[in-house]
Amino acid sequence: MLGLKLPTDPRWANLAEFSLEEILTDHAYCEQKAASTIISLIQMYPEHMDMIKELAPIVTEEWGHFRMVLQELSKRGLKLGRQRKDEYVAGLFKFIRKGGDRNDQLVERLLMCAMIEARSCERFRTLSEGLDDEYLKEFYYKFMVSEAGHYRLFIDLAKSFLPEEIVNERWQEWLDYEKELLDSLELRGDRMH
Numbered sequence: 001m002l003g004l005k006l007p008t009d010p011r012w013a014n015l016a017e018f019s020l021e022e023i024l025t026d027h028a029y030c031e032q033k034a035a036s037t038i039i040s041l042i043q044m045y046p047e048h049m050d051m052i053k054e055l056a057p058i059v060t061e062e063w064g065h066f067r068m069v070l071q072e073l074s075k076r077g078l079k080l081g082r083q084r085k086d087e088y089v090a091g092l093f094k095f096i097r098k099g100g101d102r103n104d105q106l107v108e109r110l111l112m113c114a115m116i117e118a119r120s121c122e123r124f125r126t127l128s129e130g131l132d133d134e135y136l137k138e139f140y141y142k143f144m145v146s147e148a149g150h151y152r153l154f155i156d157l158a159k160s161f162l163p164e165e166i167v168n169e170r171w172q173e174w175l176d177y178e179k180e181l182l183d184s185l186e187l188r189g190d191r192m193h
């Protein structure tokens with residue numbers, strides 16, 4: 001369904017479980033940044049009311065996810081650490097095409113959001129299948145389901161601004177680029193991406 005061209009190494013779940021405080025911290029900040037990114041899209045494109053109606057509930061959902069991860073940290077006696085640079089997202093930003101009209105730029109941002117959600121979905125699936133902690137398996141399964149819906153929404157929104165064949169072609173370019181990017185990054189158990 002996701003079309004990702006490079007699956008996460010299954011050993012990543014073991015690394016993440018070993019670095020639980022760090023992975024939960026990074027996850028919390030990923031959820032916070034997701035909410036902030038959607039708010040930015042709403043602020044940048046207020047003329048697209050239909051899109052805003054679709055995105056506004058996602059802000060609430062992502063912020064709710066942030067709070068869920070904070071509760072999990074607290075429940076386990078762990079602390080929210082400092083936010084670290086997300087090399088994966090920074091790499092994706094470099095792939096956004098410059099130029100074009102406002103719709104072209106909006107579609108680039110929507111596709112980048114779709115990519116992040118797709119990879120997050122895949123990582124949550126990896127955790128839901130690869131962790132030893134039964135509670136965390138279920139915890140991450142719920143996040144996986146949510147991210148799959150967000151990924152689909154961002155793709156569908158992109159297709160509402162440009163013809164489907166153009167969006168599909170560009171999405172394939174994003175998938176190819178993301179594979180190269182992920183392949184160039186070190187596999188780390190303390191990061192979601």
